[in-house]
Amino acid sequence: MSKTSKTQGSDAELEALENGFMGHPKPLRPLFFTEMWERFSYYSIRPLLVLFMVATVGSGGFGFDETTASAIYGIFAGSLYLAAVPGGWLADNWLGQERALWWGSIIIALGHLSIALSAMFGMTLFFVGLICIVLGSGLFKTCISVMVGALYPEGDVRRDSGFTIFYMGINIGALLAALIVGVFKEQGMWHVGFGVGGLGMLASLLIYRFSARKTLAHYAQAKNITPEWERANDSHKNIGRWVLGFLALLAAVVILVATGIM
Numbered sequence: 001m002s003k004t005s006k007t008q009g010s011d012a013e014l015e016a017l018e019n020g021f022m023g024h025p026k027p028l029r030p031l032f033f034t035e036m037w038e039r040f041s042y043y044s045i046r047p048l049l050v051l052f053m054v055a056t057v058g059s060g061g062f063g064f065d066e067t068t069a070s071a072i073y074g075i076f077a078g079s080l081y082l083a084a085v086p087g088g089w090l091a092d093n094w095l096g097q098e099r100a101l102w103w104g105s106i107i108i109a110l111g112h113l114s115i116a117l118s119a120m121f122g123m124t125l126f127f128v129g130l131i132c133i134v135l136g137s138g139l140f141k142t143c144i145s146v147m148v149g150a151l152y153p154e155g156d157v158r159r160d161s162g163f164t165i166f167y168m169g170i171n172i173g174a175l176l177a178a179l180i181v182g183v184f185k186e187q188g189m190w191h192v193g194f195g196v197g198g199l200g201m202l203a204s205l206l207i208y209r210f211s212a213r214k215t216l217a218h219y220a221q222a223k224n225i226t227p228e229w230e231r232a233n234d235s236h237k238n239i240g241r242w243v244l245g246f247l248a249l250l251a252a253v254v255i256l257v258a259t260g261i262m
Contacts, residue, residue, distance in 0.1 A: 017219050024162045025151040027219050030212035032169045035144055037204035039173030041112055044181045044197030049073050052190040059188055062123060079134045087138025094239040097143040097229040104139030105205040107132050112198030119191040124258040147229045
């Protein structure tokens with residue numbers, strides 16, 4: 001990383017920032033919890049989706065047959081990983097890692113809210129929520145891993161163990177989701193389970209906004225390094241227009257499908 005800041009932190013402050021979380025850079029801690037709660041939100045809704053869609057209308061579900069529900073879930077799960085390709089490209093060439101992660105978090109949170117509220121506003125909002133989670137995850141998934149990697153200079157022997165700690169957050173989030181949401185799954189309380197997942201994403205969003213961003217900025221300033229996670233490659237022009245055009249087209253398709261025209 002290139003040096004830009006004029007201010008050097010004290011030795012004690014630098015030591016705390018460099019080894020403040022289990023011997024790793026201090027910003028790893030809020031990034032760990034940001035990822036943990038995002039994974040909690042995903043693994044909260046994952047076991048509910050198919051069961052909810054095949055449940056009878058009388059029990060609060062959609063009454064889909066199992067084949068249709070499984071196909072919808074498969075498309076959703078596959079799209080989550082495919083979306084990381086354009087999402088990572090947008091982060092590198094337009095938004096920068098930090099802003100991409102921020103907007104991705106917001107979009108995912110809106111997706112969870114939409115799914116939870118679909119009990120009152122109908123099936124369309126449920127599928128809008130799935131679309132939002134896919135779009136937001138495309139921005140979120142690659143960026144947070146890149147930001148973790150940026151904490152370690154080339155050749156730092158702690159990098160591998162740092163990622164091991166970071167990925168522990170995924171496992172902890174998945175475990176908590178199974179323990180908590182499993183209760184609602186057994187009782188058919190689908191939308192309560194969806195709402196719990198939304199609360200997890202809200203926690204992730206708040207941790208990132210009020211802890212991770214501040215800690216990352218402080219770390220970069222004290223270490224006298226360029227915050228690469230804030231920078232984007234500006235070699236491509238009019239990306240924003242293409243993104244707005246795509247979102248307008250997607251919104252039009254959703255409206256046409258919801259109204260039965262398509």
